[in-house]
Amino acid sequence: MLEMQTIKSKPYQSFEQNQVIDAIKINDTDTLKHLYTTNYYKIEILILKNNGTKEHAKDIYQDAFLVFWRNVKQDKFVPQNENSISGYLYTIAKHKWMDYLRSKNYKKTVVSSAILDIEVSETDFDKINDDKINDERLHSVMHAFKVLGMPCKSLLTKFYFEKKSMKDIAKELQLDAASTRNKKYRCMQKLRELALNLK
Amino acid sequence: MNPNTGITQELLEFIERCLNKTATSEELQDFEYRLKNDPEFKTQVTEIKTLLFGIESQALKEKLDDFHKELTEEQDQKVVSIKFEHFRKIAVAAILVIALGSLWLFRGNANEKLYAKHFSPDPGLPTMMSETQNFEFYDAMVNYKQGEYQTALDKWQLLLQSKPQNDTLNYFIGVAKMANKQEKKAIEYLETVTLSETSVFKNEAYYYLGLAYLKTDNIELAKKNLTFSSVDNSKKILSELNN
Numbered sequence: 001m002l003e004m005q006t007i008k009s010k011p012y013q014s015f016e017q018n019q020v021i022d023a024i025k026i027n028d029t030d031t032l033k034h035l036y037t038t039n040y041y042k043i044e045i046l047i048l049k050n051n052g053t054k055e056h057a058k059d060i061y062q063d064a065f066l067v068f069w070r071n072v073k074q075d076k077f078v079p080q081n082e083n084s085i086s087g088y089l090y091t092i093a094k095h096k097w098m099d100y101l102r103s104k105n106y107k108k109t110v111v112s113s114a115i116l117d118i119e120v121s122e123t124d125f126d127k128i129n130d131d132k133i134n135d136e137r138l139h140s141v142m143h144a145f146k147v148l149g150m151p152c153k154s155l156l157t158k159f160y161f162e163k164k165s166m167k168d169i170a171k172e173l174q175l176d177a178a179s180t181r182n183k184k185y186r187c188m189q190k191l192r193e194l195a196l197n198l199k
Numbered sequence: 200m201n202p203n204t205g206i207t208q209e210l211l212e213f214i215e216r217c218l219n220k221t222a223t224s225e226e227l228q229d230f231e232y233r234l235k236n237d238p239e240f241k242t243q244v245t246e247i248k249t250l251l252f253g254i255e256s257q258a259l260k261e262k263l264d265d266f267h268k269e270l271t272e273e274q275d276q277k278v279v280s281i282k283f284e285h286f287r288k289i290a291v292a293a294i295l296v297i298a299l300g301s302l303w304l305f306r307g308n309a310n311e312k313l314y315a316k317h318f319s320p321d322p323g324l325p326t327m328m329s330e331t332q333n334f335e336f337y338d339a340m341v342n343y344k345q346g347e348y349q350t351a352l353d354k355w356q357l358l359l360q361s362k363p364q365n366d367t368l369n370y371f372i373g374v375a376k377m378a379n380k381q382e383k384k385a386i387e388y389l390e391t392v393t394l395s396e397t398s399v400f401k402n403e404a405y406y407y408l409g410l411a412y413l414k415t416d417n418i419e420l421a422k423k424n425l426t427f428s429s430v431d432n433s434k435k436i437l438s439e440l441n442n
Contacts, residue, residue: 027255027258027259029262032259032262032266033266033269036263036266036267036270037266037269037270040267040270058267062260062263062264062267065263066256066259066260066263069259070252070256073255137249137253138249138252138253138256139253140253141249141250141252141253141254141257142253142256142257142260143257144253145253145254145257145258146257146261156254157254157258160251160254160255160258161254161255161258161259181208181212182208185208185211185212188211188250191250191253191254192206192246192250195250195253
């Protein structure tokens, strides 16, 4: 006699989704690259259609991508699937582009009728601007890190971005763990000072 | 950021452990407690958080440019592949032309074979030497029967000048030209015969005309003319052409 086959609900999708979120949180390069490359063109089209250039598209998209990444890391945005990531990126980019079009700089040169049918709901607006409080300080750190000397930059990137273990980094640098940790600390001090001076 | 906020290596590592959840539960308890009750500690934690986030953000930002380069490379590859696609289309077209060309050649060969299989010159008319009236005509017929097609043709074409619509002359000139491998030239003479109202040669003329078109690879006209002929071979050729 045939047995009725029980159809279990697939845990696969949510599992996969959690994997994506985790991958984003640990800055997994392949995942980030995949998300970056698959969602770019939609935004490029949006910006090109609304008086922007490819350069604008790149800048706006990269800003949007950083916001997306930051919000995933802080659990401010919990994507349900890749579509929601795509939609989220699009909304942020749209908002950022609208901001740009409305900015004084832009209005000086372009008539306001150029601001087309771009709409962003208020809730999106609030979400996106949620962490504006830290923005200024964050940007000075980012700028400081940008101009930080290469040895420190490389060490800190390995440790904080690539999430490599102290042991592995020490091996790479051919140092013992204690010296590596101390080196890292001194690099952090340097970065702090730089960020303060650049402010 | 307050430069006077001294953060020691120990403090930095402690806060880091608590932030990336590698701290012990005891450490975490301590961390939570100090966060609530020690404003300076809270500031230090915020500062470290900002530093860590700033490092990651900038590192990612710089990576995004790498991702973007890949994007443009991808696009370039697309352009290349579009170009390749274009080239491919041309190549396909070229192959098609070659294929059709060779098909035509093969078909041509097939037509030629079919033609060779079925073409044999008309046996000609019996020569009656007594008839002086048509002496020149029958004289050429002798040449024709002996396979001297060019000689026959020369003589008949002279006669044709005074009787251009003569069906007998046109018919034999056509057939002689075919026997002389001048199929293309044969067509106009044979056509004259098929167009004449009443000719005893009409039936045969359609047959040879069909063969002439077959030899010159004009299948449609070959079929058309062969269908007008009741010569047995016509049906055979037609069925072979239709296969």
